[in-house]
Amino acid sequence: MSASSPAGPASEPTTPASSTGRTAVELPRLPAAGALYRRALLGALPGLGGRRAADVPAVELGVTGVPVDRAHLADYDRVCGFRLADRLPATYLHVLGFPLSLRLMTAADFPIPLTGVVHVANRITVHRPVQVGESVDFRTYAENLRPHERGRQLDVVLVGSVGGEEVWRGVSTYLGKQRTAGGGPRRDRGDRPAPPASSAQWRVTPRVGTDYARVSGDHNPIHTSRLGARLFGFPRPIAHGMWSKARCLAALESRLPESYAVDVSFKLPVPLPSTVAFSASATGTSWDFALHGARDGRPHLVGTVR
Template sequence: MTTTVVLPGVPGLGGLYARGAALSVAHRIRPGARTLPDVEYVVRGVTADAEHLTAYQHLVGESASDLLPAGFVHVLAFPVATAVMARPDFPLPLVGLVHLANRVTQLRPLSLGTPFDVRATAADLRPHRSGTQVDLVTEVSVDGTVAWRGVSTYLARGVQPAGTASDEAPEPFVPPVPTGRWSLDAGTGRRYAAVSGDRNPIHLSALSAKALGFPRAIAHGMYTASRALADVGARRGDAFDWTVDFAKPVLLPGTVTVRIARSGEGFTFAGWNARSGKPYLTGSVVPLA
């Protein structure tokens, strides 16, 4: 039976990361530790702040509106999912988790000033060719009806559970004809951190990123995904599926060559390194009928 934990408010990411770091030192997955905590975290009556929304819109290129972009809803709900990962009985170390993919279904837009509830849980702990992956499932509801649902998939490298990985290596990426280019300066990570609250050191400076094994700071994956969504713009409609798979991290400063184009009933997007031809992210936005 799932235990529901009602939090008094959206927790701060700083405290969650500190707790997760302390647990990660001594809490690697153990032989026989194959289950996720059967718990859901809930925060009720969350509302967006107008200045916060405006700062997000300016940063990722969303148009000015009282409607909350799907990426901004992720920002507001993300700490609740992180609280699940920061539990002592969560079987993967929070520090070092790699964000592999995001799947969002927006069923209706959320408006500034409308209170909503956030519910988060972990699901589907499973093998991956490089370790163990898990989904963090977050739902945002208004008056008991789900308006937004996000599934974030994370990987713990080198952590091997029982079983055989069913996922195959991704198809080779062939760079398409570009439609644009993003020039990201060294402060991109710090600006998104200020808006999102996600102040992971790998995003903040070359010095802090080097301490964690990166040659320079890297852009937040959800910054690049949200920027692609913003580039699709109003053509996505009010209800849509938004998917993104992350490949290589974007080192800062850096340039991302981009293609965003209509495909079938929706749009596909990709960002890659023009010199190496290696992808940073690929995804799609498909309006719902």
């Protein structure tokens, strides 16, 4: 495997391709997210970007023994609205392993460039709660590159294991916009249904963008900079989608089961600042929830817990 591959330097240990067809590459530690973002921004400049692959990379990155820093967890809990506890919020594992996925997505030949990518959906499966004293092994890979009416989209899978047992799995769906139509199913453009009655309203300030960037390592400028947002077509910065998901889960925190799957679709961005309305309804141990604009009812997020 060459040094320019998604796996990184050739000195990193690899194992032969498994039945999945992917080559496993073990990293000695989690990558530094800041350096990866700088590489992605440089790669977006004319003449510096690599040749994009026609399909997802046949590689699976892994790292073992990732600990949880209690101070970082407490900071994350504060930013997202969770109670301080030794049990990790489901969305925190996404943040903990995010640099590994970022390493995969910032490879020069990754089929969708990171700059301008849109996070359109996320599914998290919690097999059992993870406690703050446990170390987590992560692996990540991309799959299911497919056409979309606005370009192409794919899934980035992040798996967390403790002691050889899978305890958590996240699947993030990303859209890479293209000028030419990519095909695929078209969205239903019928009348927008009225938003459900809200159970809470939250004021989302510009600090949410910078605070969540700090605790998550996701420093995409569309969330933290007015100029950066304008460069990608937004009049002002927008909240991270995973902050919105975490904030909704924090509102349901005391009513979640030991194991569950939580699916969300990210609709329209949450501009910073704004006021959003949260709604939730239960059927047994299942939940349907949503986030809308408090004034105009514009949908920002819809989700389920099953």
